[in-house]
Each structure stands twice: as structure tokens, then as C-alpha cells.
Amino acid sequence: MMPHDHHDHLSPSGHPYRKDNDEPLTYWQCMEIAMRELLIEKGVTTATEIASQIDTMDARSPANGAAVVARAWVDPAFKARLLENASRASREMGFDIGTLRLIALENTEDIHNVVVCTLCSCYPRNLLGLPPDWYKTRAYRSRVVKEPRKVLAEFGLELPAETTVRVHDSTADMRYIVIPVRPDGTENMTEEELAELVSRDSMIGTGIAKLPS
Amino acid sequence: MAERVRVKHMMPPGHVRAPAYLRGKTGFVERKLGAFGNPEQLAYGLPAEKIPLVRVRFSMAEVWGSDTEYPNDTLDAEIFAHWLEYPETHDAP
Numbered sequence: 001m002m003p004h005d006h007h008d009h010l011s012p013s014g015h016p017y018r019k020d021n022d023e024p025l026t027y028w029q030c031m032e033i034a035m036r037e038l039l040i041e042k043g044v045t046t047a048t049e050i051a052s053q054i055d056t057m058d059a060r061s062p063a064n065g066a067a068v069v070a071r072a073w074v075d076p077a078f079k080a081r082l083l084e085n086a087s088r089a090s091r092e093m094g095f096d097i098g099t100l101r102l103i104a105l106e107n108t109e110d111i112h113n114v115v116v117c118t119l120c121s122c123y124p125r126n127l128l129g130l131p132p133d134w135y136k137t138r139a140y141r142s143r144v145v146k147e148p149r150k151v152l153a154e155f156g157l158e159l160p161a162e163t164t165v166r167v168h169d170s171t172a173d174m175r176y177i178v179i180p181v182r183p184d185g186t187e188n189m190t191e192e193e194l195a196e197l198v199s200r201d202s203m204i205g206t207g208i209a210k211l212p213s
Numbered sequence: 214m215a216e217r218v219r220v221k222h223m224m225p226p227g228h229v230r231a232p233a234y235l236r237g238k239t240g241f242v243e244r245k246l247g248a249f250g251n252p253e254q255l256a257y258g259l260p261a262e263k264i265p266l267v268r269v270r271f272s273m274a275e276v277w278g279s280d281t282e283y284p285n286d287t288l289d290a291e292i293f294a295h296w297l298e299y300p301e302t303h304d305a306p
Contacts, residue, residue: 101246118232118234119230119232145234145276145288146277146281147282148282148286149282149283149286150282161283164283164285164286164287165283165286165287166270166286166287166288166289167286167287167288167289168288168289168290169232169288169289169290169291170291171230171231171232171290171291171292172230172249172252172266172291172292172293173246173249173266173291174246174266174268174291
């Protein structure tokens with residue numbers, strides 16, 4: 001027996017092989033293709049328009065949200081506008097967020113906010129890009145509303161008993177961004193340097209801002 | 214004094230966006246968001262009436278009972294006005 005006979009589900013690098021997607025298209029994949037082809041055929045949209053929209057979606061990243069948070073950290077008047085109307089404040093910074101209705105939630109020493117969509121996977125994609133896979137799992141969606149502290153601890157975030165946890169379920173038309181607490185020792189950093197400390201998870205509320213290195 | 218509201222305890226069929234785990238639970242109005250198309254009509258491609266949408270804040274104790282992690286932690290959700298009723302009694306905190 002060759003040694004690899006026992007491990008033929010692993011690549012030579014020791015990682016499992018990813019299964020090829022040889023299965024037939026699902027019903028909804030067929031529907032999507034049919035709908036797309038019809039829309040193009042009838043001149044409602046074009047293949048170029050679709051490709052450019054995909055590019056636009058792919059270009060959105062948590063860096064946009066991080067820039068908004070960093071601005072809020074350095075500019076109290078901007079932070080006030082952000083808390084008043086986060087959509088307008090994001091547009092003010094030049095981000096094209098479409099029709100996104102955004103609410104900013106400020107973390108403080110006493111309050112920690114965390115965001116979920118229990119019904120599906122609502123997420124401020126126009127500002128933060130695509131959501132992480134775990135955000136869409138049944139485990140995260142069902143558990144974070146019931147035992148948020150346990151879930152946050154699994155993300156490495158142990159909150160003191162004195163902190164109030166506020167969970168926000170995106171059940172309808174609003175989307176949410178958390179403004180994490182600005183870390184100590186960042187007084188002399190520029191807005192651009194500060195934005196580097198703002199992780200995606202810190203804007204969902206499953207993490208906090210990184211410490212300056 | 215925050216306005217108290219209760220999510221109606223009903224289980225209609227079809228696409229609704231009032232989560233089942235909040236039905237029958239009482240909270241208070243965190244903020245009013247304006248009127249939005251009713252998702253129960255939008256989901257079926259029907260003309261949708263605009264209905265006021267309200268952010269309601271619940272205590273974890275209200276949602277999950279006394280065995281919750283931290284009773285004073287909170288849960289906020291957006292609930293359409295036709296899902297809300299106004300409790301007359303003021304016995305809850």
C-alpha cells in the first residue's frame with residue numbers, strides 16, 4: 001500500500017481537496033440563467049451592464065465602512081451627523097450607497113452593540129461589501145439574539161458584566177454599522193492610520209478595533 | 214416616558230418580517246423610522262401600502278424569560294405598525 005492510500009482525501013500539502021462542482025444546475029440556478037438571458041434578449045439590460053454591476057459589488061469592501069468610522073473618531077461634528085443619519089453622512093464622504101438606509105450604533109465603555117439578521121442575511125453591503133459566511137449561518141443568526149455574550153466570547157470578545165449588550169436584528173428596511181470604541185494610544189494617528197484599525201468584525205460588533213502596533 | 218408596544222401574537226401564513234420569537238413580547242419604541250412598503254405585499258409583487266416602521270427595544274428578560282444570560286441586555290428590531298398593539302397596563306418595567 002502506498003502511504004497516500006490512507007489519505008487520498010488530502011492533497012500533497014495536507015489540505016483536503018475541494019469537491020468539484022460536477023452536480024447539475026439547481027432549479028434556481030436554471031431560473032437565474034433563464035431570467036438573465038430573457039432580460040438581455042428583450043433589451044431590458046445588457047451583459048455589459050450586468051458585468052459592471054458585479055464589478056461594482058465586488059469593489060465594495062469593509063474599507064469603506066472603516067473610513068466612515070475613522071472620520072467619526074476624529075471629527076465629533078461628523079460623528080453627530082453619522083448618528084443622526086448614517087446614510088447621509090456616508091454619502092457626504094462620497095460613498096455611493098444607493099438606497100441603503102443606514103443606522104450607526106455607537107459603542108461606548110458601557111454599551112456594546114452587535115448586529116444580526118435573524119430572518120435572512122441583511123447586511124450593509126453597499127458600504128461593507130459582501131457579508132462573511134458565518135453571518136449567514138443559522139448558528140450565528142439564532143444564537144446571537146439569545147446568548148450574545150457566549151457568541152461574542154467565541155469570537156474572542158469577553159465583555160464585563162457592567163457592559164450592556166444591545167443586539168440589533170435587521171428585520172426590515174434598515175441596515176446597521178457599529179462604530180467601535182477608539183482604542184487608547186491612538187491620539188497621534190492620522191485618519192488613514194486609524195481606518196486600518198477598524199476591522200469588518202468591529203463594524204458588525206463581533207469584534208473590537210485593533211490596537212495600534 | 215417611552216411608549217410601550219407589544220408585538221401581536223399572530224401566526225399568519227406567507228412572507229412576514231415580524232420574527233416569531235418576538236411575537237407577544239412587549240418593548241418600547243426606540244425610534245420611529247417613517248413609512249415603508251409592506252413586505253407582506255412586496256414579496257408577492259403586489260402594490261404595497263406604506264406602513265410606519267418602528268424600532269422596538271426589548272429586554273432579554275422579556276424575550277427569553279428569567280434564564281437569559283443578562284436580563285438587562287437588549288434586543289432591538291424593526292416592526293411594522295400593523296404588527297403592534299398598545300398594552301393598557303403599565304405593570305412591566
